[in-house]
Amino acid sequence: MIEKHGGNIFKLAQKAGRRPEDICDFSANINPLGSPEAMRRVIISGISSLVHYPDPDCVGLIQAFAKRYGPAPEEIIAGNGSTEILYLLPRVIGASRAVVPVPSYADYTTAARLGNLPVEKFPLQEENGFALDLAALAGALRPSDLVILGQPNNPTGLLCDPDGLRNLAAIFPQTTFVMDESFLAFTAGTQSLIIDRPSNVIVLMSLTKFFAIPGLRLGLAVAEREIIAGLQKILPPWSVNALAQAVGVAAMQDMDFAARSRNFVAQERRWLQEKLENIPGLKVYPGCANFLLVRINRSDLDAPKLAAALLSDGIAIRICGNFDGLDHHYFRMAVRTREDNQRFLAALGSALGEKAKLHHPKKRAKTLMIQGTGSSAGKSVLVSALCRILLQDGYRVAPFKAQNMSLNSFVTRDGREMGRAQAVQALAAKIDPDVRMNPVLLKPSGNMGSQVIIRGKPVGQMDFRNYLAFRPHPFDAVKEDFDLLCSEYDAVILEGAGSPAEINLKKNDIVNMNMALYARSPVLLAGDIDRGGVYASFIGTMEVFSEAERKLVAGFLVNRFRGDITFLAAAHEFLEVWTGRKVLGVIPYLSRLDLPEEDSVAFKEGLNEASAPAENAVVVAVIDLPHISNFTDFDALRIEPDVCVKVVRSVEDTGNPDAVILPGSKNVMADLTFLKETGLARKILELAGNGKTEIIGICGGFQMLGSLIADPAGIESPRESAREALGLLPVVTRLFPEKILRRIKAKHLPSGLDLYGYEIHHGRTAAGNLQPCIRTDQGDIIGLEAKEGRIWGTYLHGLFDADAFRRWLIDRLRLRRGWPACGEIRAVYDLEPAFERLAAAVRESVNMKVIYKIMGLL
Secondary structure, X not given: OOOOOOOOHHHHHHHHOOOHHHOEEOOOOOOOOOOOOHHHHHHHHOHHHHHOOOOOOOHHHHHHHHHHHOOOHHHEEEEOOHHHHHHHHHHHOOOOEEEEEEOOOHHHHHHXXXXXXXXXXXEOOHHHOOOOOHHHHHHOOOOOEEEEEEOOOOOOOOOOOHHHHHHHHHHOOOOEEEEEOOOHHHOOOOOOOOOXXXXXXXXXXXXXXXXXXXXOOOEEEEOOHHHHHHHHHHOOOOOOOHHHHHHHHHHHHOHHHHHHHHHHHHHHHHHHHHHHHOOOOEEEXXXXXXXEEXXXXXXXXXXXXXHHHHHHOXXXXXEOOOOOOOOOOEEEEEOOOHHHHHHHHHHHHHHHOOOOOOOOOOOOOEEEEEEEOOOOOOHHHHHHHHHHHHHHOOOOEEEEOOEEEOXXXXXXXXXXXXXXXXXXXXXXXXXXXXXXXXXXXXXXOOOOEEEEEEOOEEEEEEEHHHHHHOOOOHHHHHHHHHHHHHHHOOEEEEEOOOOOOOOOOHHHOOOOHHHHHHHOOOEEEEEEHHHOOXXXXXXXXXXXXXXXXXXXXXXXXXXXXXXXXXXXXXXXXXXXXXHOOOEEEEXXXXXXXXXXXXXXXXHHOOOOOOOOOOOOOEEEEEEOOOOEEOHHHHHHHHOOOOEEEEEEOOHHHHOOOOEEEEOEEOOHHHHHHHHHHHOHHHHHHHHHOOOOOEEEEEOHHHHHHOOEEEOOOOOOOOOOOEEEOOOOOOOEEEEEEEEEEEEEEEEEOOOOEEEEEEEEEEEEEOOOOOEEEEEEOOOOEEEEEEHHHOEEEXXXXXXXXXXXXXXXXXXXXXXXXXXXXXXXXXXXXXXXXXXXXXXXHHHHHEOHHHHHHHHOOO
């Protein structure tokens, strides 16, 4: 049996043996962009009003409609969908018969017959493409007729010239014309008949299709006041509920959504029409709405058979055999998103056989995105874990983060800069770090500005406003690099940043939901339960999302849980009821991951401080600079059993350590000011003169050990061109716009040991008469020392990762203390065991089978 209408998702799902949400519904002509973002907010805020009856006169809605389209409020009526008004019209119009061009919406005829009007069907000719011939229609009309037309028509999608319709109404002033403009909003450039409406024309407008609210129901009509008054007398009281009225008011004000929808539908309709027209055995009738009418010209197939085959793949189309003038060879399909349209074409190819030359998208990596309810929710670590798990299961996988804001960076083999977190994730996947995994890196240098690095190269210093206006837009590079990765790997695991629910940033955000929408990637939302409020954060984040964004969220991950997981059952049940999504994993609190952190949050919170052994431990104090960068340089020191790494923020914290490390800085001038204002500069000079403490400077810290730092180009400090430094090394550093970025192998000259790492700096520091302590294999001096090695600095990041050198340095500190040197490596800095432990913990804690299904790998 052919359904009277499309969109009966429940019956379709029952036939397909699937859940309703698993049906890709091409049978209902609903806006493929879904509802405007404001709809959810309007509905939620309107829930409290449901204790009252709705406004029976829909005053607010009618005023908003009048403001947008121009008619007087007395000429407007609202109903529970435009069909409700259509069914009432024959009862208030003194017509002798109804004239309905066919094929058209079946309820035109039904409404007339229920109003006791005989129906004269005016056939649209297939040989003319079902276009309405207004002259021929005029020849069939009588003065007292009720003519019902679709503008554009359903199912053909064809428009009539508005001026031609006005002329026809003028020729037949005693005839009433009902113009159903339910799909007119999808078309571009065609004027509504509401504008300069003849008195004998009634315009119906449905908000259901364009604003994607078929489950809410809302329609309006514009007519002469006498007709509106007649409709009001027979319209059921409170026909339009309070939520529908509120949504309608919001819809009338959302002009941006209307423009985006028209442009999107026009583009996708053209694309889909072109693909279908290239298929032998199909005839496509070009229309102007958000659907297409298609005829099957094959002896071995008709629309019911095709519909059954497609439904087995979870795709529904509208069989058009019950439209007057059409038969079982016709079907209608909505225009949906590109992903849905590609899915339809793939299923159509299977149903039609290999004879059809269909669109077959190129092989593309399966994707999954990890977003968080906020910063430090564990996104980076979870991406590392998933990269290693997929690798273990035989997939070639790559990480991807569109935009990273971090001072902790990494230099690739080809001398480009990327976020260190993505470099670590690449190591988890056992692939070489590649800037395409992090196309945009922002390195904050103050409260308002950041150095912008695109595809591994700095392009300038910008504040947020200038960054948004930057051309070419960074998102262009992001999308291109993402597509390249997807063409080379089996899977790509994407990472978001911060919170995707920051409403002041969402529109221009290129790293969270806008990236997920472009990638068409399912999203898992992660939250840190150890910080508290995780379930409220899950729900709040979902409520901020648009419908298109919500659709991408496949589930939740509860991270850093301590305790009995059974106590979470009630919360998980509540979360699923509220959001319709399940918790797919509860990851335990992993206290010692032994992996580099993405940013300095954990470092600054003291989470990376190691507790000192009871005795015989040398103390290494790391100065916590406000603009600290590459803080992971010191991770390897933390694994040594006879080292206590101490994060120092004040003179009182400092004590009398065996070594003080001045780390890298993204704003050396500002951090020098910090050292002097807090008294830490004085304390460092005091320790340098005691003959016991070793002072070490890394990159920016190396520059601070010198006598002067000059920044004539304003690279890091636009208001200062030069600044006196600590004066512990008699060297001068100048900052230049061109950044040095390179991976290097070097030699530590005092020990003779090999070092590996990278340089990443704007400064050029002259050696002067100082003793070099580190030299690259190419002969460049990148480390200088004084006071018999007690004061030294280098531009080499990652030097402490070398196990032999790290032990040599620790033993030197021990000997200065009067303790014996160990003389052998006691700890190996190797991330592999950490990756394996992390993968094992996450695999045990999450439902990987479900995740693989979400990704399309199962």
